[in-house]
Amino acid sequence: MLQKLAAEFTGTAMLLIAVVGSGIMGDTLAGGNTAIALLANAVATGCMLYVIISTLGPISGAHFNPAVTLFFALQQQFPKAQILPYISVQIAGGILGVWLTHVMFDLSILQLSTTTHRTGYAQWSSEILATLGLLFVITGCKPATAPALVSIYITGAYWFTASTSFANPAVTIARSFTDTFAGIQPTHAPAFVAMQLFAMALATLTLPRLFAKP
Numbered sequence: 001m002l003q004k005l006a007a008e009f010t011g012t013a014m015l016l017i018a019v020v021g022s023g024i025m026g027d028t029l030a031g032g033n034t035a036i037a038l039l040a041n042a043v044a045t046g047c048m049l050y051v052i053i054s055t056l057g058p059i060s061g062a063h064f065n066p067a068v069t070l071f072f073a074l075q076q077q078f079p080k081a082q083i084l085p086y087i088s089v090q091i092a093g094g095i096l097g098v099w100l101t102h103v104m105f106d107l108s109i110l111q112l113s114t115t116t117h118r119t120g121y122a123q124w125s126s127e128i129l130a131t132l133g134l135l136f137v138i139t140g141c142k143p144a145t146a147p148a149l150v151s152i153y154i155t156g157a158y159w160f161t162a163s164t165s166f167a168n169p170a171v172t173i174a175r176s177f178t179d180t181f182a183g184i185q186p187t188h189a190p191a192f193v194a195m196q197l198f199a200m201a202l203a204t205l206t207l208p209r210l211f212a213k214p
Contacts, residue, residue, distance in 0.1 A: 001082070007060035008086055009093035011052040015064055016097030016174045017104075018048030023182035024105050037181060038158060046155030053147040062146075065168040066090055067200040071135055074204045087170070094174030102178065113176050113183030118163060123188075124195045126163035131199035133157060134167045139207045169193045 019041070026040030053062040061078070063069045066087040072078035102109045133153060141149045157165030166172045166184070172193050176186040184192065 004060040005089045007056040009089040011056045012064045012090045012093035013097035016094045020101040027181040042158035046151040050151040090170040094170045111179040116183040119188045123163045126161040127195040128199045130161045130165040130167040131196045135203040
């Protein structure tokens with residue numbers, strides 16, 4: 001169990017390092033071109049997802065996401081006793097990843113996002129669709145293809161969703177602790193998390209039926 005928790009902690013930390021670090025680097029080098037910054041952010045995140053799912057998946061299942069953990073538990077594919085430990089280390093790992101990124105870029109370690117505006121019906125509906133799409137991919141893919149398909153999906157979803165596809169409560173919480181390109185204001189984060197969990201519940205009701213064997 002400790003090995004599984006260490007894998008979830010490490011993987012989520014590495015994910016946030018990729019998300020926040022590429023956001024900072026892309027924003028710095030893009031010269032004000034948001035499209036270039038977002039492209040860098042999406043590609044780096046997709047690459048990191050492929051790496052951590054491939055390497056840590058055999059250890060912990062590579063959730064790195066409370067919505068995924070809850071989805072598997074509701075499908076009777078994950079022990080309910082492990083839900084709280086998994087979610088706790090995912091959130092803690094995500095926050096540590098943000099802080100380590102701040103150290104790497106010589107920024108103040110402790111921050112709260114103050115500038116990035118992410119609220120409203122467009123953003124909330126985007127998070128529902130982004131999270132549903134992620135769980136759709138996870139449910140429908142074969143285990144061997146999961147690293148590639150999840151990575152490709154998230155890379156694309158950065159571009160085809162208005163919210164840039166957080167699709168992860170741990171990532172949402174962690175990103176409220178950075179006042180950089182990838183940040184989300186703490187007051188906006190709870191609605192994102194609520195939409196992600198709503199999507200998880202909707203996926204629980206629909207996806208098993210969609211992918212049931214004939």
